[in-house]
Amino acid sequence: MPKQFSIAQKFTPDARAVLHEGDCLDMLRAIPNEAIQLIVTSPPYNLGKEYEAKLHVDVYVEEQRKVITECFRVLADGGSICWQVGNFVEDGAIIPIDTLLYPIFSGLGLKMRNRIVWHFEHGLHCSRRLSGRYETIIWFTKGDKYVFNVDPIRVPQKYPGKKYFRGPKVGQYSCNPLGKNPGDVWTVPNVKSNHVEKTGHPCQFPVELIERLVLSLTQVNDWVLDPFLGTGTSIIAAIRNGRRGVGAEILRKYIELAKTRINLAANGELPVRPMAKPVFDPKYAGKNLLTAPWLVDDTLPEQSILLEKTTPYRIRK
């Protein structure tokens, strides 16, 4: 059994982690103005999952407005809000949730700094539209003097040997030896069944996704808040990096999962996919199943014809 880490049930400024079982608005109302440096969350998407009633889109937006407005009140000057969302699906049509929520954030005077595309490779296979393989994180700041440290989240340079070819630095290496800015398209594996962090929750954040935000948008000991906490990932990303975490969750079974995971994380025992780990490459890993059967077997004439039309190489017979 891991040692019990102290998790408070109510917000107090000197706690390390606070887990509120219940509605996020009740949690937010108990937090003083401007106490929080980073608010990061993935709200329910109104898809009728077990933890949400499917609402009319206007009602959904109004519910979100209440939460976002309270988040704005507790957010410190120079702090950030990151809302991670995908799409509603209505009669087969998609509605990007960030487009619906943008006016709420901007109406509060928050400034958007990035619309980060979170690209992943696994999900539902669609038959009447292209399969969705990204969601977004809309990042807003309160004020212009905001915390942003890119160094802890730099990624390896593509061409580290590149040199200046003219000007006063000609011949010197031109790139930053700490790595490059990761840009606003992040490929991070989503938490599906083979992911080391997978629990019973249907839509968990990967820890590494939130760690990028925690490391770049907060300082040690700052508060990170997640109003829709699920399995506790945002608190985990915070405490793994010396920050404090607070969140609310309505379902008891996810509160229990969050407690267990936070305790494991505090003891350094939670299995986590590390931030710098490259995305799995089946070819590089020598996976079998890489040979397409229709390239060696001509019992599939229709597929072969299709491939002959679309591939630049000859089909083996």
Ligand SMILES: C[S@@+](CC[C@H](N)C(=O)[O-])C[C@H]1O[C@@H](n2cnc3c(N)ncnc32)[C@H](O)[C@@H]1O
């Ligand atoms: C999209 S999931 C978030 C999962 C989370 N990012 C994680 O890593 O596990 C949304 C969560 O919000 C919870 N929830 C829904 N309405 C809530 C409310 N009003 N207050 C607090 N939690 C709520 C749901 O039970 C669900 O677990």
